[in-house]
Amino acid sequence: MSQSILLVVACVLVDADRRVLIAQRPPGGSMGGLWEFPGGKVEPGETPEAALIRELEEELGVSTKTACLAPLSFASHSYEKFHLLMPVYVCRKWQGTPEPREHTALKWVRPQALRDYPMPPADEPLIAALCDLL
């Protein structure tokens, strides 16, 4: 069966202690309770970078710019209803303090500790890339 591709962009915020920010999805909804990287769907006509800057503002209340977004890796994963294609960026410079505007909780964790937090299956291969980088 053919599947449509869903383009979602995600960001790994990295702090001065090399910890990364994860955000817990609200309970009940799709993948409820799982921990993810902030981000969301790229809207028609939007660049991935513009989408990410918009999502970081909406979800966390932080602002950043394209020059502060460095490509890290991507996820490509078939879910039941769509195939997720998710470019993942690293950001080390932003303004504001992240607050959970759409998530249940936020947490700064060391990359090696990401395995202790249940994440969407698409994210699991990203953990090794983060451990290598940080």
Ligand SMILES: Nc1nc2c([nH]c(=O)n2[C@@H]2O[C@H](COP(=O)(O)OP(=O)(O)OP(=O)(O)O)[C@@H](O)[C@H]2O)c(=O)[nH]1
């Ligand atoms: N932001 C984000 N989304 C992810 C990650 N991993 C992953 O599989 N996804 C999936 O990518 C999609 C992101 O869509 P989204 O956050 O804009 O939308 P949503 O499902 O929360 O709700 P919506 O459809 O009502 O906007 C979801 O299906 C989400 O589960 C991740 O690390 N970060």
